[in-house]
Amino acid sequence: MSSPKLEIKDVSKAFDEKVVLENVDLEVNLHDVVCLIGSSGSGKSTLLKCINLLVPIDGGDIVLDGQAITDAGVNPNQVRQRMGIVFQAFNLFPHMKVIDNITLGPRKVHGVGQEEAEETARTLLGQFGLLDKADEYPDRLSGGQQQRVAIVRALAHEPELMLLDEVTSALDPELIAEVLNVIRDLKASGMTMLIATHEMGFARDVADQVCFLDAGRILEQAPPDQLFSEPEQQRTRQFLQRIVEAGRL
Amino acid sequence: MSSPKLEIKDVSKAFDEKVVLENVDLEVNLHDVVCLIGSSGSGKSTLLKCINLLVPIDGGDIVLDGQAITDAGVNPNQVRQRMGIVFQAFNLFPHMKVIDNITLGPRKVHGVGQEEAEETARTLLGQFGLLDKADEYPDRLSGGQQQRVAIVRALAHEPELMLLDEVTSALDPELIAEVLNVIRDLKASGMTMLIATHEMGFARDVADQVCFLDAGRILEQAPPDQLFSEPEQQRTRQFLQRIVEAGRL
Amino acid sequence: MWPRLPPRAREEGSRAALIAAGSTIIVVGLILWIILTSEAWPAVQKQFFSWFHFKESFPDVLRGFWLDVKMFIVAEILILSFALVLAMIRSLRGPAFFPLRAIVVTYIDIIRGIPMLLLILLLGFGVPALQLQGVPTSRLFWGVAALVISYSAYTAEVYRAGIESVHESQRMSARSIGLTQVQALRFVIVPQAIRNVIPALLNGFVSLQKDVALVFVLGVREGLREADIYNARTFNYTSYVVAAVLFLLISVPVARFTDWYTERDRRRRQAMST
């Protein structure tokens, strides 16, 4: 494998005095899926937002395809156009119908025509069982429906890299299977993904690498089989044991 | 057992022309935990909101302790004071600190003194691992932290009946174990609960009865062992099979 | 299709509400009764609410009012557009935009502080007096310009309130799909912002409708000026009531329509509770 698609080098971030990320190093290779696991508040969402340049970092570098995107002189818009991100809280645009939520980016940023954008959007909506919701407003969807729309919106973008923040958490099990299939398909089509998740089964199933984040630091990174069966760190073992107790592994 | 704590009798609800609940019948006995399962969009959240009188129903009756709370002449505020509800989207009050989010209800509705309310709140926050977040604002919490605050807010209320909408979905596995313990404790202390969830493991673990909702109708209701191992309906079997595929049962 | 029954649970406080409404009506009625039966009422009525003077002054005031309406329409369009540009500039983030933001903030602060009348006098009399080549000397032109300059400053702040009431996560979300700051404002933030402040925008609309009358100091004979002249001529204030009635005939329907429209729009987008 050549140089990684995404490199996070010694990245740190604090909100006011509170350190949320501390010297994080992480590599995501092209076509790989990396899962971020870790307790609530460990910094998973913050890390994803830093990569999308939505939250400025305090130290370190984020490198995409060999280019340091956190350097002065880089246009963050061009960087963001190459990534898709799904937020934990969906953040759909409430004043736009589902279909417009999805086509806004392609139309305004990538200059795709209205019709073409809508066609792509409808195809994707179909895959996620939402075709009949295309002309509905987000506030009138159920939680799971909103989350799926958010995923579609990020995908419509045709990104080189996807950042997914707990995309399966509000989904019912039937849909999880579907979304897993979509993610497997995406992976097969060569999409590089960084996924924050609490679903260990999901991580084990789909990830090439699993990263354990604890209090803003990466404690351990390994292929899922290795990390789940022979964790090196004491803290990781603890975490996994609680999961087993919760009946989730 | 005497008459049920909560009875839902032939309840129907439509948004504009869209039927979301259709002749729903359901009973929740005192001290019981009933889990609502079903696909995304099947009406779980809507049913919980109807019970809390936040969404007016179009037909049928909802009976609490033998009193039809959907009757004209019933003060919905008094009804709501006896229930706690946790929303799928948390809905914390962004302009108030965590501690004030939690104590608002007890202070204003139940007339509890500031100090006493805060003490109770801090005890609960401690149980959910959030003591250090008491003076933080909701927007500065992670998703999981927000969800836990929402649970604490509903509990601070000291309700006779809890309505929980996917409370574990944004939680990390470690916390799920904790929340499960809290719910078990609540159950042990006699709390009656109605829980919408996608976590079959959780449902199996904690529920006295599991209810399968499909497209606004209750297709099947049974104790978890029976429902998960010998479902009567074809549709239920299908649903459960997909869950197994998703590695979630 | 489902038969929709009205919500059946009784809303709390319905009796209190009825009592409040009832007593308001009674109090208002009582005040009216005291006024109408007071000894001096006929004199006051003659001075402020005379049917004769209403009819007499109506044609002149109406003609002047028509000029108001025209000035108003031109001014309002310019104000709504210019103010939006100001508000958007003011909402741009990042140090690069600091100078632009500073210019806009200064503009808004200073202009709002200047009495509209002074601005109208300054532009309407001061600028033409300079006798500059190619600069219009029309009083109407400068009167409307002064209104636009002044109202834009206020309206920009209304827009800004709207923009800031949209949650930060919406901006983040818009940027994440690759929109530029300006695109994010234009397609995501501003449409929500405007919905949020429509009642406040309507305030500006209603009060501009009356403030266009201020150009009368420049000698423009618009509606309120005609009322003024009539008042000075007849010593009767009913002509002002005529002007008020004309204003109401426009502002009330506009307000009712806007409310109805935004409510419909909201219903289409949002879940409604009780």
Added chain:
Amino acid sequence: MWPRLPPRAREEGSRAALIAAGSTIIVVGLILWIILTSEAWPAVQKQFFSWFHFKESFPDVLRGFWLDVKMFIVAEILILSFALVLAMIRSLRGPAFFPLRAIVVTYIDIIRGIPMLLLILLLGFGVPALQLQGVPTSRLFWGVAALVISYSAYTAEVYRAGIESVHESQRMSARSIGLTQVQALRFVIVPQAIRNVIPALLNGFVSLQKDVALVFVLGVREGLREADIYNARTFNYTSYVVAAVLFLLISVPVARFTDWYTERDRRRRQAMST
């Protein structure tokens, strides 16, 4: 504690922003230059910006301005409270509150449509002329009353914009913990609503500051009226500039302080992006 470096990624459009700012400054400079070097400028300057007349009129205008400030403070307090009550009533849901809501809507619609001047004349001259027992005849009283009545209607709509900009789910959430409608408004909706419309509320603040001057039609000698008197006596407009400067001395610091304060408050509550 972490060392905080400035964000390093360059914001898009920074060059365009600088160019825009630069050219604005150049254009403004050019306009000023043209004006100041125009042949007629000395005459205009003499009549609008004369240092002699500035000093001459300053003491009288300042004395009158002090009365404005006192009226303003009383009026603003009453307006902010009364308008909030109106807006809350207007935001109550359910058919039980319909009559109350209708009264408030009618009040707001009618009052906004009436020119402030007419209202002041009507209350300030009309009511005392009724010679009712126990009803004050003080023109200050009725002038301030008219201001409160009129501004409350506008301000109520600003509050309403704020209330409606708070997402429905917040209301639902507040009701779910057992709060009554009024409690939900008071503790949950209104605090967020006010934060959302502070810039628009400040508009009202700034313009009331100038509109208190309207009570001068009742013969009250406040700041703008003193400027008026000076102008009528000397035919020089500099006295209005004095009034404007006094207004600015209050409104600009208030605006800057409010912005700074709300920004700090926002930072404390919300995640900030770039």
Added chain:
Amino acid sequence: GGDDEDSAADTTAAPEETTTTAAPEETTTTAAPEETTTTEAVQACAVENLPLASAGTLTVATGEPVFPPWMGVGDDFFDVPESGTGYEGALVYALAAEMGFSDDQVVFVRTGFDEAIAPGPKDWDFNIQQYSITATRAEVVDFSDPYYTTKQSLVALPGSPVIGATTLADLADTRLGAAIGTTSFDFIEEVIQPNEPASVYDDNVDAIAALVAGQLDGILVDLPTAYFMTAVQIPEQGAEGVIVAQFAIEAAGADDYGMLFAKGNELVPCVNEALGVLAGGGTLQALEDEWLAQGGDVATITE
């Protein structure tokens, strides 16, 4: 003090300028008027040579509406300046005739206060609506010589505490008001100096409304206006007014009314010349007797 002198210099300098600049070219084209002595100044004041706002007509600005007894007197002529009725109305036509205009060469236009005093060129020749001449005003506009000198008087409703006042001291504790921009207002401020500062109104109509509302004890106006006010205006507002007294005291500033011109208007000397002729020939006094001298005894207030 020094300011006054400046403006005095201005006004005296004006005629000289006119004679030197207006003369050269125009005189060659027009024949000198028949019977007049042919000085340079007189030639410059020939209708053809006047620097008029609109050639061939005398454009006179006045307020809207105009009030008796100044202009438009009589039910049919109310607010009709073209009727030539009222003191100022008749004066305008007499003046125009003296300057060589025929009646139909006189055109009236209406202006507001601010228009009259704003800087810059004007589309009228002069403005006449009881403007008092003061030195400060003369810095930004020009005035003609005075055409009338007023006496201040006090108007009130029956039962007012000012009724029966004979000295200024009797007015010390009363509430007095006047319209803005009038010498009446200055008179209260500078001569009467009551304990409560003078109230000031946009016009006499508002002042009367305040009187009726019980917020004022008396209004100060010039005596001619007082007659009209008590005869017409106050009854129209549903009350009854009386002229309490006139003041036998000189105002601190001048109580002289003059016609108002745009600053530097070269018409001023010609108007002054014509005005001088009217004054000298007794026309002004005749007009005053006809329009302003209302019968009846009015009490006087002294120091």
